[in-house]
Amino acid sequence: MRSNLAKNSISKQTIRRLPQYLRVFYDLHAYGRSLVSSTDLAAETGLLPIVIKKDLQAVGAPTKLRAGFKVAGTIEAIEDFLGWDNLNKAFLVGAGHLGSALLGFSGFQNHGLEIVAAFDTNPEMVGQEIHGVHVYHTAQLKSVIRSKKLKIAVLTVPDSVVQGITDTLVECGVKAIWNFASVKLSVPEDVAVQQEDIAAGLAELCAKLKSN
Amino acid sequence: MRSNLAKNSISKQTIRRLPQYLRVFYDLHAYGRSLVSSTDLAAETGLLPIVIKKDLQAVGAPTKLRAGFKVAGTIEAIEDFLGWDNLNKAFLVGAGHLGSALLGFSGFQNHGLEIVAAFDTNPEMVGQEIHGVHVYHTAQLKSVIRSKKLKIAVLTVPDSVVQGITDTLVECGVKAIWNFASVKLSVPEDVAVQQEDIAAGLAELCAKLKSN
Numbered sequence: 001m002r003s004n005l006a007k008n009s010i011s012k013q014t015i016r017r018l019p020q021y022l023r024v025f026y027d028l029h030a031y032g033r034s035l036v037s038s039t040d041l042a043a044e045t046g047l048l049p050i051v052i053k054k055d056l057q058a059v060g061a062p063t064k065l066r067a068g069f070k071v072a073g074t075i076e077a078i079e080d081f082l083g084w085d086n087l088n089k090a091f092l093v094g095a096g097h098l099g100s101a102l103l104g105f106s107g108f109q110n111h112g113l114e115i116v117a118a119f120d121t122n123p124e125m126v127g128q129e130i131h132g133v134h135v136y137h138t139a140q141l142k143s144v145i146r147s148k149k150l151k152i153a154v155l156t157v158p159d160s161v162v163q164g165i166t167d168t169l170v171e172c173g174v175k176a177i178w179n180f181a182s183v184k185l186s187v188p189e190d191v192a193v194q195q196e197d198i199a200a201g202l203a204e205l206c207a208k209l210k211s212n
Numbered sequence: 213m214r215s216n217l218a219k220n221s222i223s224k225q226t227i228r229r230l231p232q233y234l235r236v237f238y239d240l241h242a243y244g245r246s247l248v249s250s251t252d253l254a255a256e257t258g259l260l261p262i263v264i265k266k267d268l269q270a271v272g273a274p275t276k277l278r279a280g281f282k283v284a285g286t287i288e289a290i291e292d293f294l295g296w297d298n299l300n301k302a303f304l305v306g307a308g309h310l311g312s313a314l315l316g317f318s319g320f321q322n323h324g325l326e327i328v329a330a331f332d333t334n335p336e337m338v339g340q341e342i343h344g345v346h347v348y349h350t351a352q353l354k355s356v357i358r359s360k361k362l363k364i365a366v367l368t369v370p371d372s373v374v375q376g377i378t379d380t381l382v383e384c385g386v387k388a389i390w391n392f393a394s395v396k397l398s399v400p401e402d403v404a405v406q407q408e409d410i411a412a413g414l415a416e417l418c419a420k421l422k423s424n
Contacts, residue, residue, distance in 0.1 A: 015419045019411035023394060046396055082418045097313035102410075104309060111411050112418065152421070176421045178413065182235060184258055194417035198314075199231035199323050201390065205406035206294045206324065207227045209364070209388045 010081075014055045018078050019111065020045055021056065025075045026110070037068035084112030090178075091150050093165055094157035095120040095135050098180060102154060103131040115154065117144055141165075145172040152176045159183045222293075226267045230290050231323065232257060233268065237287045238322070249280035296324030302390075303362050305377055306369035307332040307347050310392060314366060315343040327366065329356055353377075357384040364388045371395045 024044050028036055038049040038056075045052065059081040062073035079085040087109070092099050095118045102108075103115060118135045120126060126137045136144055144150075153174050155162055162181040169177065176192045179185055185193050236256050240248055250261040250268075257264065271293040274285035291297045299321070304311050307330045314320075315327060330347045332338060338349045348356055356362075365386050367374055374393040381389065388404045391397055397405050 010419070012416060015415050016409070016412035018415050019409060044396070082415055083422050084418065088418070088421075097309050097316060101309035101313055105410060108414075111414055113414060152417075176417055178417050184256070192417060192420035194413050194420065196413050197228070197231060198317060200228035201406050201408050202320075202323055202325060203227050203230050203294055204224060205364075205388055205390050205404060206296065206300070207222070208404035208406065209300075210295050 010058045014058055015082075017047070017051075017055055018059070018082060021052075022075065022078050022084075022110075025071055025078070028071045029075060034071050035064055035067045035069065036071060040068070079112070082112060084110075086112065087114045088112055088152055089114050089116050089148070089150055090152035090154055091115060091117040091119065091145065091148075092133070092154040092156065093119045093138065093141070094155060095122070095125050095130055096156065099154075099156035100130050102156060103133050113152070116148065117150070119144075138165075141168055142172055145169070145174065150174070152178070154178045154180075156180045222270045226270055227294075229259070229263075229267055230271070230294060233264075234287065234290050234296075234322075237283055237290070240283045241287060246283050247276055247279045247281065248283060252280070291324070294324065296322075298324065299326045300324050300364055301326050301328045301360070301362055302364035302366055303327060303329040303331065303357065303360075304345070304366040304368065305331045305350065305353070306367060307334070307337050307342055308368065311366075311368035312342050314368060315345050325364070328360060328362070331356075350377075353380055354384055357381070357386065362386070364390075366390045366392075368392045 024041060038052045041052045042049045056069055056074060059077050061077045062070045064070060090113050092102060092115050095103070099118065103118060108115065115133055118130060118133050119138045119141055120135055121138045125135045128135050151174055153169050153176070155165065155177060157165055159181045162179065162183050163185060166177060166185050166187060170187055170191055175190065177185065177187065178194045178196065180196045182197065182199070184195070187193055236253065250264045253264045254261045268281055268286060271289050273289045274282045276282060302325050304314060304327050307315070311330065315330060320327065327345055330342060330345050331350045331353055332347050333350045337347045340347050363386055365381050365388070367377065367389060369377055371393045374391065374395050375397060378389060378397050378399060382399055382403055387402065389397065389399065390406045390408065392408045394409065394411070396407070399405055
């Protein structure tokens with residue numbers, strides 16, 4: 001395992017903070033700043049300077065002695081680490097409220113993700129466009145995925161159908177699934193799954209509230 | 213710090229996994245199971261048995277020697293730890309797609325949260341009910357929060373207005389904020405903030421995809 005690239009040993013916590021750093025660095029860049037100290041970044045993010053330093057060093061962010069991190073170079077380093085310097089084409093299954101919210105999430109293009117198709121079974125949605133994305137019937141999943149060669153899925157479907165849909169996606173060669181249903185998915189080893197748990201954030205809030 | 217109750221030293225990662233355990237234990241309970249081993253829990257959750265043991269012991273889940281965790285007792289221990297044995301009344305600001313998705317999230321009542329009011333500025337939504345929750349105009353925030361004595365806010369509003377709304381909420385005595393906007397909020401020390409970062413999950417997925 002020691003022979004892996006450094007990027008494989010970066011902690012999940014560091015990875016999850018990278019989008020937050022990116023937003024701050026985009027702002028700094030927009031304001032014309034070329035350097036920023038970890039103390040300033042701490043004030044902006046609420047994180048400890050030592051945490052920020054370790055995170056940014058882990059992705060190879062360039063520094064200038066005693067002056068802090070180079071803004072443009074750090075943006076490049078984070079985008080490169082996450083593969084967000086290239087737009088990844090993805091599709092969404094389940095164009096209900098949550099799905100529509102994700103389609104409208106303005107940040108995705110900045111985050112290397114372009115959602116190029118959506119799927120739903122609701123006849124009122126099929127054939128419509130949501131935030132510029134065409135909604136196909138779920139029965140068309142296989143043909144659209146294969147013809148567009150899509151590899152990344154965002155799943156905002158009910159718990160009861162999510163494993164069945166996942167099986168179809170795997171069959172079609174999908175390699176990454178971002179799952180918003182609260183069911184653990186069974187997939188082959190070469191398929192990456194990211195499980196979102198809306199209740200996890202609520203649990204954190206409740207624990208903070210109780211300890212206050 | 214050593215004198216704090218054990219619950220204050222439980223890690224954020226453990227807290228975030230508690231809702232996942234709860235779901236599994238609710239299912240086990242519904243199927244009439246009274247005991248479950250950490251090996252079985254590992255198969256169900258995809259987590260390591262040692263992680264599960266440490267997490268559940270941290271919240272004081274009761275065990276039976278060599279037979280595993282007691283199902284009913286563990287549910288009680290987790291709910292008690294999170295304060296989910298009592299329903300907390302909350303309100304939502306921003307009844308757009310994401311807000312509506314949250315209002316429709318069936319899990320909330322199981323998770324100790326009852327959303328009793330929603331607020332929006334869109335004249336088409338004001339006065340309507342979404343999933344049984346009345347939508348007030350945002351101008352009514354102060355009066356409704358004070359008359360209903362609400363302390364917990366869920367914020368699904370645009371980045372540009374979230375700090376202004378937060379200031380109003382703090383003024384009205386709100387003590388906990390679950391923030392879905394991608395802006396770090398400034399609040400007094402006695403207000404708990406839980407920041408949701410939709411892009412954090414995407415970052416994790418992209419990192420997994422790159423290392424596959």
